[in-house]
Amino acid sequence: MEFSGKKAAFFTLGCKLNFSETSTIARHFEVKGFDRVGFKEKADVYVINSCSVTAESDKKSRNMIRQAIRRNPEALVVVTGCYAQLQADVIGEIPGVDYILGTNAKFRMTDFFDDFNKREQPFRLLQSQAKNRDYYHAASWGDRTRSFLKVQDGCDYFCTYCTIPFARGRSRNDTIVNTVEKARETVGNGIKEIILTGVNIGDFGKSTNETFIDLLKKLDEVDGLERLRISSVEPNLLTDEIIDFVAGSKRIAPHFHLPLQAGSNEVLELMKRRYKRELFAERVAKIRSVLPDAFIGIDVIAGSNGETEALFQDGYNFLIDLDVTQLHAFPYSERPGTKALELKPVVPVDERKERTRRLIKLSEKKLRAFYEKNEGQTRSVLFENETTGELLHGFTDNYIRVETPFDSRLVNQVREVKLSEINDGGNFEIELI
Numbered sequence: 001m002e003f004s005g006k007k008a009a010f011f012t013l014g015c016k017l018n019f020s021e022t023s024t025i026a027r028h029f030e031v032k033g034f035d036r037v038g039f040k041e042k043a044d045v046y047v048i049n050s051c052s053v054t055a056e057s058d059k060k061s062r063n064m065i066r067q068a069i070r071r072n073p074e075a076l077v078v079v080t081g082c083y084a085q086l087q088a089d090v091i092g093e094i095p096g097v098d099y100i101l102g103t104n105a106k107f108r109m110t111d112f113f114d115d116f117n118k119r120e121q122p123f124r125l126l127q128s129q130a131k132n133r134d135y136y137h138a139a140s141w142g143d144r145t146r147s148f149l150k151v152q153d154g155c156d157y158f159c160t161y162c163t164i165p166f167a168r169g170r171s172r173n174d175t176i177v178n179t180v181e182k183a184r185e186t187v188g189n190g191i192k193e194i195i196l197t198g199v200n201i202g203d204f205g206k207s208t209n210e211t212f213i214d215l216l217k218k219l220d221e222v223d224g225l226e227r228l229r230i231s232s233v234e235p236n237l238l239t240d241e242i243i244d245f246v247a248g249s250k251r252i253a254p255h256f257h258l259p260l261q262a263g264s265n266e267v268l269e270l271m272k273r274r275y276k277r278e279l280f281a282e283r284v285a286k287i288r289s290v291l292p293d294a295f296i297g298i299d300v301i302a303g304s305n306g307e308t309e310a311l312f313q314d315g316y317n318f319l320i321d322l323d324v325t326q327l328h329a330f331p332y333s334e335r336p337g338t339k340a341l342e343l344k345p346v347v348p349v350d351e352r353k354e355r356t357r358r359l360i361k362l363s364e365k366k367l368r369a370f371y372e373k374n375e376g377q378t379r380s381v382l383f384e385n386e387t388t389g390e391l392l393h394g395f396t397d398n399y400i401r402v403e404t405p406f407d408s409r410l411v412n413q414v415r416e417v418k419l420s421e422i423n424d425g426g427n428f429e430i431e432l433i
Helices: 016-031 055-071 082-086 088-092 106-112 164-168 176-187 212-219 240-248 265-271 277-290 309-321 349-374
Strands: 007-012 035-037 045-050 076-081 099-101 123-125 146-150 193-197 227-230 255-261 295-302 326-331 378-388 391-396 401-405 414-422 428-432
Touching: 007 016, 007 055, 016 035, 016 045, 016 106, 016 146, 016 193, 045 055, 045 082, 055 076, 055 082, 055 088, 076 082, 076 106, 082 088, 082 164, 088 099, 099 106, 146 176, 176 193, 176 212, 212 227, 212 240, 227 255, 240 277, 255 277, 265 277, 265 309, 277 295, 277 309, 295 309, 295 349, 309 349, 326 349, 349 414
Parallel strands: 007 035, 007 045, 045 076, 076 099, 099 123, 146 193, 193 227, 255 295, 295 326, 401 428
Antiparallel strands: 378 391, 378 414, 391 401, 414 428
């Protein structure tokens, strides 16, 4: 079918992995002849890459679907991603949806367009993820200065609160050789910083008899790559060898993100997490011993089923003394089909939100202290290609956000700067060196 002159718009919800996949899907559309336009513009096709990590994610996905339908009632509306895989029946009840494509079909969606007439009933292609071993590469280009490079998909952990294994299948990846080639291709498109992303990237190599540390060693040798950043790694998979290698690397940023989820061992047990908080504290201490200025972000869920006030307070006290930089805290959300629904007591929603507010307040104190600790330091900054008014922003290697008056010569450049002072917006003002 001829797509030349047709316009396609895309919207991504959720994780960095979704962003890498949307960017790849969009490039497939462009190869087929589509012109890419903004989601707020009138298009012939709207693609919503959905998320289902929380009930709020489900709601946002539905809202974006309805926005697309209102924007152009005659356009084809395609819904893919985790929400599509898990809740196709709910999506199918929204008038105006034409295609509901699960995990295995998202990279082939243009193959299903027989014409551009609206469908009376949505075309659905959903396959069970229980035995899914298919792997599709993805990387974001052209959307921003940095690139999200997918290196792994799926998860074997089956934590009691999570539906990701049902949405994306079991842990899998491509070979190191092929993954490194994708990194080189990404760098060849002018990208200075690559962020490794996946569902459980520390599990890399399970399907190819390789290891995550071996992947890092090969990526560290990619010519032209100025900065490599690691996204979330499970604490039980973040070994001393990985931490030491990051400390000795000139390319890998001193930036870690560890999913804690709860500071109480009893709650971690209820969640079926694969570590105790003592191991988590050891990982943080190890990072600080070799990379004292590293940014360490962590995930925490507030008010999960079974978390009494006493258990929350126990976990909160643990977090107070934990030498981390920032908490990504969010309230527990019931997910259909998960084992957590069987746990008691059920924490009232208002109490979940209150516990989340307490964690966010603690996070703000920790982040401010981290910024103040770095005041006066010299760090390398990659300046973004997006501007806010007359200001240009960027991030240091250890993920401190800076701003400076706009200068086109700095866009997509890595420069040494002195972190002068924290402004009223919470960003560092800088001096170029």
